[in-house]
Amino acid sequence: MSADLVSKLRAVLLHHQVRLDPVPQRQHVEDPNDPTLAYISRMLLDEEEEEEEEPPQMIQLQDAYKNLIAELAALVSSPGGSGNLIHPDDSGNISVPDVHESRTGFLKSMLLEAARAVAGNRGSEVYRIISEVRSLASPEGSSEERTALFFADALIARFTGFGSQVYSAMVKGIRERHSVHVRLLNLPSFRVTQRFANGTILDFCQGATRIHIIDYGIHYGCQWPQLIQRLSQRPEGPPAMKITGIDFPRVDVKETERNLVEYAKSCGISLEFEVITSTSWELVQPKTHVNDLLIVNCNLRLRHLREDGSVGDNPRKLFFEKVYSLKPDLFIQCVWDAGSNLSSPFFIQRFEGALESFFTKMDLFQTLLQEDMPEEYDFIGNIMAKTIMNMVAMEGVERLERPNSYRSWDSRARRAGFEQEPVRPTAVELVKAAWCSSKPNCNFKMGMDGNWLLLGWKERVLYAMSTWRPQNKQAG
Numbered sequence: 001m002s003a004d005l006v007s008k009l010r011a012v013l014l015h016h017q018v019r020l021d022p023v024p025q026r027q028h029v030e031d032p033n034d035p036t037l038a039y040i041s042r043m044l045l046d047e048e049e050e051e052e053e054e055p056p057q058m059i060q061l062q063d064a065y066k067n068l069i070a071e072l073a074a075l076v077s078s079p080g081g082s083g084n085l086i087h088p089d090d091s092g093n094i095s096v097p098d099v100h101e102s103r104t105g106f107l108k109s110m111l112l113e114a115a116r117a118v119a120g121n122r123g124s125e126v127y128r129i130i131s132e133v134r135s136l137a138s139p140e141g142s143s144e145e146r147t148a149l150f151f152a153d154a155l156i157a158r159f160t161g162f163g164s165q166v167y168s169a170m171v172k173g174i175r176e177r178h179s180v181h182v183r184l185l186n187l188p189s190f191r192v193t194q195r196f197a198n199g200t201i202l203d204f205c206q207g208a209t210r211i212h213i214i215d216y217g218i219h220y221g222c223q224w225p226q227l228i229q230r231l232s233q234r235p236e237g238p239p240a241m242k243i244t245g246i247d248f249p250r251v252d253v254k255e256t257e258r259n260l261v262e263y264a265k266s267c268g269i270s271l272e273f274e275v276i277t278s279t280s281w282e283l284v285q286p287k288t289h290v291n292d293l294l295i296v297n298c299n300l301r302l303r304h305l306r307e308d309g310s311v312g313d314n315p316r317k318l319f320f321e322k323v324y325s326l327k328p329d330l331f332i333q334c335v336w337d338a339g340s341n342l343s344s345p346f347f348i349q350r351f352e353g354a355l356e357s358f359f360t361k362m363d364l365f366q367t368l369l370q371e372d373m374p375e376e377y378d379f380i381g382n383i384m385a386k387t388i389m390n391m392v393a394m395e396g397v398e399r400l401e402r403p404n405s406y407r408s409w410d411s412r413a414r415r416a417g418f419e420q421e422p423v424r425p426t427a428v429e430l431v432k433a434a435w436c437s438s439k440p441n442c443n444f445k446m447g448m449d450g451n452w453l454l455l456g457w458k459e460r461v462l463y464a465m466s467t468w469r470p471q472n473k474q475a476g
Contacts, residue, residue, distance in 0.1 A: 035225035036194075039263060107133065107148040108355050111155070115351040115392075118159045126159050143366035147359050150385040154392035163393030170386040174379075192434040192455065193299050193334035194223045196465045199427040202230055204330055205293055210240045212292035214326070216281055217301025218245035221256040225263050232267035242272040244286045248304075249277045281305065282318035288326060296328040300336055300463075303403035307343055320416035324470055331418060331468040337454070337461045338403035342391070354391050356460075357403070358384060364457045367443070406452055406464035418468040420451040428453065431465075 110133050117125035133152045137145035157166045205211050211231075215223070224243065232238045243260065245253045257273040264271035278284050282305070288294055306315040323331055341353030362384060369377035391401045413420075435444055435455055445456035455463040 035229045035263075036222055039222060039225040039259070104144045104359060107137065107144060108359065111148060111151045111355060112348075112352060114152070114155050115348060118155050119347055123159070126155065130156060143362040143370075144359055146381055147362045147384070147388075150358070150381075150388045151355065151392065153385070154389045157389060158393040163389065164398055167386065167389045167394060167398075170382070170389055174382055174386060192431050193463060193465060194226075195430040195434050196427050196453065197223065197297055197299060197332045197334060198227045198230070199430040200330070200332060200424050200467055201227060201295055201297075203424050203426045204295070205231075205239070207236065208239055208293040210242075210289070210292045212242040212244070212288060212294050214244040214246065214286050214288075214294070214296045214328070216246045216296070216298040217304065218243075218247050218253060218256055219251055219301075221245065221260045223297075223299060224260055228260075228264050228267055228269055228271070232269050238267075238269045240272075241269055242274070242292065244274040244276060246276045246278070246281060246284060246286070248279055251277065253277055280315065282315045282322050284322075286326065294326065294328045294330075296323050296326065296331045298332070299334045302333065302335055302409060303338075303343075304400055305402065306397070307402055307404075308345075316412055317415075320412045320418070324416045324418060327470055327473065329469065329473070330421075331413075332465075333409060333413065333468065334463065334465045335406050335409050336403045337406045337464045339405050343402045343404040343408075351392060354388065358388055360457060360460045360462070364462070406449075406454075406461070406466075409464075410452065410466070413468055417471050419471050421467045421469055422451055423448070423453050423465070423467065427465075431455070 110129055114126055114129040114133070117129060130152045133148055137148045137152075139146060139149060153166075154163075157163045201213070213224075215221075221243075228241070231241065241264070245256055245260075247253050253275045257275055261271050261273055274287060276284050276286065302316075302319075305319055308315065338357045339353045341349045342357060344350045344353070362381070365377060365380050365384070369380060387401055390399060410420075431453060432446070435446060443458045445458070447454045447456065447461075449464075451466055453465045454461050455465075
């Protein structure tokens with residue numbers, strides 16, 4: 001990237017009141033006594049004991065998917081279509097329209113043209129462009145090559161109508177608890193958002209005797225062992241503690257309850273736990289107590305809220321109104337910033353936004369993992385491929401991934417009646433200590449936009465964190 005282009009990008013960011021500066025370099029050494037590490041390791045041991053053999057129909061589905069993708073390499077492009085930005089030459093090969101265009105940019109432009117062909121149901125064009133993409137990219141190549149192949153596979157699945165089946169096979173092929181282990185222990189983006197939230201909660205609840213945390217998207221509860229341990233070590237003694245764990249029915253929140261209650265007991269805390277599973281988080285009604293210090297937390301899971309229906313019954317609007325009605329003392333949002341296009345109901349807009357977001361994320365993961373942890377890098381690639389498949393090849397209620405920009409989440413919170421609190425200095429220091437800790441690199445960036453704490457890679461914002469309280473409620 002040229003110096004002029006970098007300068008222009010910085011100017012655009014500053015124009016929107018966002019400044020991303022390099023994070024001070026430091027090398028992080030993982031604490032062997034980290035409660036999160038112990039908690040996850042216990043889960044992995046349990047998984048090894050309970051691991052079941054895959055049913056024959058799932059193995060057949062996975063084999064069928066592999067065969068479908070393998071056949072793409074043998075497809076012969078046929079001429080057809082008109083008005084393309086990328087044209088085949090006489091031999092049927094696609095020529096680069098601009099010799100100065102970067103390889104990444106060229107792959108993106110080819111994939112976007114393929115997406116337009118899919119939307120227009122132009123079969124010969126779809127296969128011709130995808131075949132060319134596959135000839136230019138390798139599964140063992142750079143991050144942009146691997147990402148291009150993820151998108152190519154997803155486009156074919158969408159075009160052939162096999163998106164749902166392929167996604168199911170990919171989900172089954174990923175050991176879910178292993179994915180939690182890899183992401184939490186090797187990827188700073190997961191550590192840092194949890195540490196921001198936990199640091200904020202610890203600072204906020206000093207002196208509180210009763211604490212109730214409502215966690216939307218609790219999953220395996222990996223965020224909470226560290227907080228539980230720290231609360232158990234308070235000079236004034238541990239508080240009475242309750243966690244309400246909310247997630248989708250496919251998540252075994254009962255198991256999360258057992259694990260967290262057992263862990264809390266080992267720390268000398270009697271933990272009350274309420275389990276709620278629902279596909280409509282905006283409709284659930286957690287039980288609260290007037291004497292509790294009430295904290296609502298949502299860590300990187302707002303993207304799973306649907307955005308459909310009329311203006312009055314939009315699930316995202318109703319979710320923020322529901323959280324506001326609980327009158328929490330603190331509401332913590334940690335979001336994946338992905339631009340407004342990624343939640344668009346229009347396929348091409350969503351595809352364009354997905355290209356930018358996932359090419360950036362895979363570049364980050366390659367820097368973090370490929371050299372020192374190639375197996376983990378491959379595993380994260382599988383997770384990214386699964387996510388791309390869901391966003392590109394599926395629609396309606398089957399599409400689970402609907403990320404948005406932090407500014408959109410900001411607007412929804414304000415319209416519901418929340419006002420933002422300043423980011424606490426202790427939380428900022430925890431973020432600085434964790435971001436880029438796995439592999440110091442000047443491309444890790446950090447900045448503020450109002451009271452949003454932003455984390456970026458190179459010139460793109462990836463994650464945003466903030467704290468809120470209902471209007472007219474006394475600040476903590």
